[in-house]
Amino acid sequence: MEIPFDASVVHQHASRLLLEGNKVTVTQIADAMQIEPSDGLQAELERWWLEVEGQVPFRKSLRSDYHRPEVPETVYQSVQMIWDNALKDARLELELAARNTVDTSTNDQGLSSDDELYLSRTQIEALEDSNQRMRNQMMDRDTSVKNLEAERAMLRSNLQSTESNVGDLERLLAQARGDAEQAASSRDEAKKQLDQRMKEEILRHQEGMNKAESKLSYYRHQLDKLRDEWGKKEGALNARLQDMQAQVARNDVTNDTQIRQIRSQDEELKRFRGEITNQSRNVSASNTQILATNNRLKRLEDELQLREAEIKESKKRGLLDKADSTRRETELRNLMKDKDTELNLSLAKVSELQRIMIAREEEIRRLTAKL
Structure with missing residues (x-):
C-alpha cells in the first residue's frame, strides 16, 4: 500500500x-x-x-545586448559556445530521464542505440555551430586586420605630418627665443630709462618742494607781520574809539546838566509868572513894584532866551559831535572789514600753499614707494 x-x-x-x-x-x-x-x-x-x-x-540567448557582459568578443563567443553545449547536454539528459520513466518496458539495447544516435546528432549540430562560429570569427579577424592596416597607414601619415609640425614648432621656438632675448634687452634699456626719469622727477619734485617751503615760510612771515600791524592798529582804533565814547559821554552829561538847569529855570519862570499873575491883581497897589517886577521879568526873559540859545548851541554841538563820532566809527569798521578781508585772502593763500605742499609730499611718497 x-x-x-x-x-x-x-x-x-x-x-x-x-x-x-x-x-x-x-x-x-x-x-x-x-x-x-x-x-x-x-x-x-x-x-x-x-x-x-x-x-x-534555457532558450534565452546570451547574445542579447541587455545581458551581455563587458568582456572581449573571443571570450564571449567561447563562453556562449560552452553554454549552448551545456544546455544541449542538459536537455538530452532530461529527455533521457523522461524516456526512462515513461517507457520502462522498452528494450535496453534499443534505448542505448537511440541515445547514441541522438547524441551523435547533437554533437554534429554542436560541431556545425562551432564551425560556423569559427568562420564568423575568421571573418571578423580579417576585417580587424584590414582595419588595423588602414589605421597603421593613417598613423604613418599622422606621424609624417607630426614630424613636419615638430620641425615647424622648432623653428617657431628658435624665433620665439630670439624675440624673447630681444625683448629682454629692450626691457633692460626701458628699465634704465625709467630709473633715470624717476631720478629726474624726484629731483624736480624736491626742487618744487623746496620752493614751495620757501614761499610758505615767506607767506607765514608776511602773515605774522600783518597780524602784528593789525593788532597795533586795532589797539589804536580801540583807544581812539574809547576816547570818542568818553567825549560823547561827557557831552551827554553836559547836555543833561543844561536840560536840568533849563527845567529849573522853567519852573522858576512858572513861579515868577504866578507871582506876576498875583501881582497883576494888585497893580493898583504898587506901580513901582510892577515896574520893578517887569524889569526883572525882562531880565529873566533875556536870560532865558540866552539860556535857550546856549541850549540850542549845545544841542547842535552834541549832534555834530555825535555825527562825527558815528562817521569815525563807520570808517573804523570799514577799515576793520578791509583788514579782515585781507587777512582772509592771506589765510586762503596759505591754505592753498599747504594743500599744494601736501599733494607734493604725497606724490613724493608715492614715487619713493615705487622705487
Whole structure:
C-alpha cells in the first residue's frame, strides 16, 4: 500500500539536495522523508523537475545586448559556445530521464542505440555551430586586420605630418627665443630709462618742494607781520574809539546838566509868572513894584532866551559831535572789514600753499614707494 506524503515536503527536500550539489533521486528523497520509494513519489519528483526546468531560461540567448557582459568578443563567443553545449547536454539528459520513466518496458539495447544516435546528432549540430562560429570569427579577424592596416597607414601619415609640425614648432621656438632675448634687452634699456626719469622727477619734485617751503615760510612771515600791524592798529582804533565814547559821554552829561538847569529855570519862570499873575491883581497897589517886577521879568526873559540859545548851541554841538563820532566809527569798521578781508585772502593763500605742499609730499611718497 502506497504511503501518503506532502508534495511541498518533496519539493523542499529536492531543492535542498540540488543546492547541496547532490544528485536528486527517488531513493534519496524517500530516505530523507523516511518512507518507501513509490510511483507517486517518482511522479511528484518529475513535476518538480518540470518546475525547475521552467525556472531556468534555457532558450534565452546570451547574445542579447541587455545581458551581455563587458568582456572581449573571443571570450564571449567561447563562453556562449560552452553554454549552448551545456544546455544541449542538459536537455538530452532530461529527455533521457523522461524516456526512462515513461517507457520502462522498452528494450535496453534499443534505448542505448537511440541515445547514441541522438547524441551523435547533437554533437554534429554542436560541431556545425562551432564551425560556423569559427568562420564568423575568421571573418571578423580579417576585417580587424584590414582595419588595423588602414589605421597603421593613417598613423604613418599622422606621424609624417607630426614630424613636419615638430620641425615647424622648432623653428617657431628658435624665433620665439630670439624675440624673447630681444625683448629682454629692450626691457633692460626701458628699465634704465625709467630709473633715470624717476631720478629726474624726484629731483624736480624736491626742487618744487623746496620752493614751495620757501614761499610758505615767506607767506607765514608776511602773515605774522600783518597780524602784528593789525593788532597795533586795532589797539589804536580801540583807544581812539574809547576816547570818542568818553567825549560823547561827557557831552551827554553836559547836555543833561543844561536840560536840568533849563527845567529849573522853567519852573522858576512858572513861579515868577504866578507871582506876576498875583501881582497883576494888585497893580493898583504898587506901580513901582510892577515896574520893578517887569524889569526883572525882562531880565529873566533875556536870560532865558540866552539860556535857550546856549541850549540850542549845545544841542547842535552834541549832534555834530555825535555825527562825527558815528562817521569815525563807520570808517573804523570799514577799515576793520578791509583788514579782515585781507587777512582772509592771506589765510586762503596759505591754505592753498599747504594743500599744494601736501599733494607734493604725497606724490613724493608715492614715487619713493615705487622705487
